[in-house]
Amino acid sequence: MEELGSAATASIRMGEMAVACDGAELRTLLGSCIGVALYDRRRRIGGLAHVVLPQARQQTDRPGKFVDTAIPALIEQMETLANCELSLVAKLAGGASMFSNSAVVSIGQQNIDSCERLLAELGIPVLAKHCGGEQGRRMLLKTENGEVVIEIVGQDPVNL
Amino acid sequence: MLNADQLSALQKLFHEGSIEASRALALWIAKSSVIEIDAFEQIPLEEATSLLAAGDEPICFCATDMHGLLSGKMILAFDDASGFALAEMLLEQQFDEGEGWTDISTSAALETTNILCCAYLNALSNHLSKPGEPIEILPSPPQFRRDFAESLLEFALMEQAMVGDNVILARTKFEIDGTPVHWTLLFVPDAEPMSRLSKRLKDSE
Structure with missing residues (x-):
């Protein structure tokens, strides 16, 4: 996992x-x-995971791939960086179904449901989400203020 | 995971498809055309999504689902300029990029994808069929999307991502009238049929 500071992207x-x-x-x-953005407003520490599937089913070598391993691992990394327990909020984006005849059309919604369920269990409020539809998204998390910017081809950017 | 011998056998098979697709494209656009397998590879998931190196610019995808012995997706990917150049070549009229993709320019791209995919899949079917045991690989009608390359590739690779951390895909390059063009034909097979296909190739050796 990467740790970034001093205004890099x-x-x-x-x-x-x-x-x-x-x-x-x-x-x-x-x-x-799904992009899962976690943020601590007081410490201005953020984390972003690009999760692919809802459950790891005992695969632990790629924690970032699965909702149920990525979110705990991301929290742990953020708290290691902060050297204290954080008060986190979440923002979610993604989960599009880009080709209607695909066999994987439901995976996006399953990912969203899993994220929301796990975040609720962990007591992390989801402040905003931008999910579903048929188009891809560029998601940007700014650790300066916790803002998440969503860009979709042919549309104006949206701030979450 | 497929081993090097299996990947090599599949690359040879797809080379047969490329020959037929080159012929079909040359007939369709009435220009000499060469389609060649550029890479047939098994790569980590996180590397695969940046394969088209399109950066932040949107690209166009015409995607077809394959069904039968070999299932998955065939995708013709191109940037706007290359796509409009194709439409102008086929329809003998100018398109204004500023107006975006119209029904007629989209239709030209989709029909080209349909012709390429059918030629490819027919060649694969013929090559894999045995006497009295024909093989069918059927394409669905292609769909057009214009979006971020990584987003589109992510969706195309999802079937393989569900079963493993590496993905298999084949990439082709195009030349029209001896000049390289910025089109890429991608084969993104589902994971399970690739093992089946590899076994059939081994059996037929």
Whole structure:
């Protein structure tokens, strides 16, 4: 996992995650996967995971790929960076079904449901989400203020 | 995971498809055309989504689902300029990129994808069929999307991502009238049929 500081921008690829602070930005491009952004407003520490599937089913070598391993691992990394327990909020994006005749049309919704369920269990409120539809998204988390910017081809950017 | 011998056998098979697809494209656009397998590879999931190196610019995908012995997706990917150049070549009229993709330019791209995919899949079917045991690989009608390359590839690779951390895909390059064009034909097979296909190739050796 990558840790970023001092106003850099990191790109998070499919199944990966990273944490950042000090105004650094994290970004990812999403299709049916989900971008899970976690943020602590007081410490200005953020984390972003690009999760692919809801459950790891005992696969632990790629924690960033699965909802049930990525979220706990991301929290752990953020708290290691902060050296204290954090008060986190979440924002979610992604889960598109880009080709209607595909066999994987439901995976996006399953990912969203899993994220929301696990975040609720962990007591982390989901402040905003931008999910579903048929188009991909570029998701950018700004650790300066916790803002998440969503870009979709042919549309104006949306701030979450 | 497929081993090097299995990948090599599959690459040879797809080379047969490329020959037929080259012929079909040359007939369709009335220009000499060469389609070649550029890479047939098994790569980590996180590397695969950046394969088209399109950066932040949107690209166009015409995607067809394959059904039968070999299932998965065939995708013709191209940037706007290359796509409009194709439409102009086929329809002998100018398209204004500023107006975006119209029904007629989209239709030209989709029909080209349909022709390429059918030629490819027919060649694969013929090559894999045995006397009295024909093989069918059927394409669905292609669908057009214009979006971020990584988002589109992510969706195309999802079937394989569900069963493993590496993905198999084949990439082709195109030449029209001896000049390389920025089109890429991608084969994104589902994971399970690739093992079946590899076994059939081994059996037929």
